[in-house]
Amino acid sequence: MKAIIIGAGIGGLTAAIALKNKGIEVEVYEQASEFKRLGAGISLWTNALRAFKEIGLEQKIINLGAEINSSKLLTYNGQELSAIPAAQFKEKFGFPSVVIHRGDLQEILVDALGAESIFLNKTFQAYHDNDGITVDFLDGTSARGDLLIAADGIHSKVRRQSFGDIPLKYAGATVFRGICQQDIPEVELGSCFETWGKNGRFGVFPMRNNEIYWYFTFKQPANNILKEEKRKSFVETNVSNWHQPIASIIRKTDMPDILQNDMFEIPALKTWYKNNLVLLGDAAHAMQPNLGQGAVMAIEDAIILADALAKHDDITTALEDYQSRRLARANKVQRLSKHLGPIGQINNPILSSLRNTIFKLIPNSFRMREFNWLFNFEI
Numbered sequence: 451m452k453a454i455i456i457g458a459g460i461g462g463l464t465a466a467i468a469l470k471n472k473g474i475e476v477e478v479y480e481q482a483s484e485f486k487r488l489g490a491g492i493s494l495w496t497n498a499l500r501a502f503k504e505i506g507l508e509q510k511i512i513n514l515g516a517e518i519n520s521s522k523l524l525t526y527n528g529q530e531l532s533a534i535p536a537a538q539f540k541e542k543f544g545f546p547s548v549v550i551h552r553g554d555l556q557e558i559l560v561d562a563l564g565a566e567s568i569f570l571n572k573t574f575q576a577y578h579d580n581d582g583i584t585v586d587f588l589d590g591t592s593a594r595g596d597l598l599i600a601a602d603g604i605h606s607k608v609r610r611q612s613f614g615d616i617p618l619k620y621a622g623a624t625v626f627r628g629i630c631q632q633d634i635p636e637v638e639l640g641s642c643f644e645t646w647g648k649n650g651r652f653g654v655f656p657m658r659n660n661e662i663y664w665y666f667t668f669k670q671p672a673n674n675i676l677k678e679e680k681r682k683s684f685v686e687t688n689v690s691n692w693h694q695p696i697a698s699i700i701r702k703t704d705m706p707d708i709l710q711n712d713m714f715e716i717p718a719l720k721t722w723y724k725n726n727l728v729l730l731g732d733a734a735h736a737m738q739p740n741l742g743q744g745a746v747m748a749i750e751d752a753i754i755l756a757d758a759l760a761k762h763d764d765i766t767t768a769l770e771d772y773q774s775r776r777l778a779r780a781n782k783v784q785r786l787s788k789h790l791g792p793i794g795q796i797n798n799p800i801l802s803s804l805r806n807t808i809f810k811l812i813p814n815s816f817r818m819r820e821f822n823w824l825f826n827f828e829i
């Protein structure tokens with residue numbers, strides 16, 4: 451069998467490695483002309499490392515990442531609301547959670563797959579499903595295979611051809627991301643936090659080499675993307691009375707390196723495959739990034755899809771198996787993520803103080819049950 455994958459993001463690359471390991475021929479087609487090192491980190495929770503073990507990459511990722519020991523939820527003045535005891539989950543599931551530079555993760559995946567399986571500058575245009583799959587690219591070339599895997603992200607053109615136009619939903623907030631490359635004494639490797647304040651949330655994830663990955667989500671209408679030189683002062687102004695070391699981290703971040711994206715999701719889909727086409731990652735379940743599980747779900751998808759294809763000779767049976775093992779879980783994570791965003795970005799002082807009180811009262815056992823479900827990935 452030969453699989454054609456559209457998109458060399460985290461999902462597409464992981465799927466390609468997993469398929470190759472199972473002896474399935476695979477080609478990855480990517481629209482970009484080169485792999486760029488995106489200036490942001492990414493959190494990969496316990497379940498991601500468990501999934502990466504299936505393709506033998508977990509140790510490389512742990513080596514280049516920074517282990518998360520704890521991740522605290524704080525109020526704007528630094529009071530603790532709750533904490534994810536990541537070290538306890540490492541003990542329970544046998545895998546740590548890490549934060550890693552997106553560029554490092556990309557390099558690990560590209561190296562593991564091998565450049566000969568990746569075709570750059572190939573923009574998907576259309577596919578034909580007759581006696582196998584033929585894919586046409588913008589440059590006039592085409593490729594043939596038995597299975598088409600759409601790993602082309604939230605705006606998936608492959609999905610559009612087979613499932614029609616699915617309108618994206620704006621999450622009501624934009625997000626700024628940066629990497630601070632200077633030492634901040636109050637920031638300790640392994641200790642992450644997310645602070646909830648008026649209209650936004652500020653997250654801090656220390657990485658290796660004294661780099662600190664941070665993000666700031668802010669409630670506002672869509673399409674207000676600021677010019678690069680205005681982003682730093684915008685973030686600074688909106689967190690000016692929040693606890694330290696937030697102000698120091700922003701002050702010490704180089705200005706051109708601050709990214710801004712509006713946050714979108716797709717509505718939960720009821721099916722992920724049609725004949726010999728299957729959706730994976732953001733193409734199937736793009737979610738708001740509030741739980742840090744979007745890429746993790748793509749990685750889990752990739753491992754399960756390869757497992758299903760190796761188990762069943764018939765492609766339809768394999769895709770049905772993949773969907774039955776993945777769709778409900780990914781849709782639930784998408785739902786949880788969606789509900790978390792507005793809770794963290796309340797701007798009414800009475801409501802936010804009520805929320806804080808309720809959060810402190812939630813029993814630890816309840817929180818642990820939810821995280822146990824989330825972090826427990828089984829093949």
Ligand SMILES: Cc1cc2nc3c(=O)[nH]c(=O)nc-3n(C[C@H](O)[C@H](O)[C@H](O)COP(=O)(O)OP(=O)(O)OC[C@H]3O[C@@H](n4cnc5c(N)ncnc54)[C@H](O)[C@@H]3O)c2cc1C
Binds near residue numbers: 459572744747
């Ligand atoms: C602000 C923010 C923070 C996040 N933080 C986290 C986090 O900490 N942890 C986590 O797990 N997730 C996080 N996520 C989510 C995560 O980034 C995504 O879920 C993940 O990148 C999805 O991977 P993917 O491979 O499915 O899609 P993508 O990463 O979008 O990759 C799709 C690829 O397809 C290519 N492509 C698109 N169209 C075509 C075409 N027509 N032809 C050929 N190629 C094409 C694109 O160029 C791209 O390379 C975050 C998201 C955001 C927005």
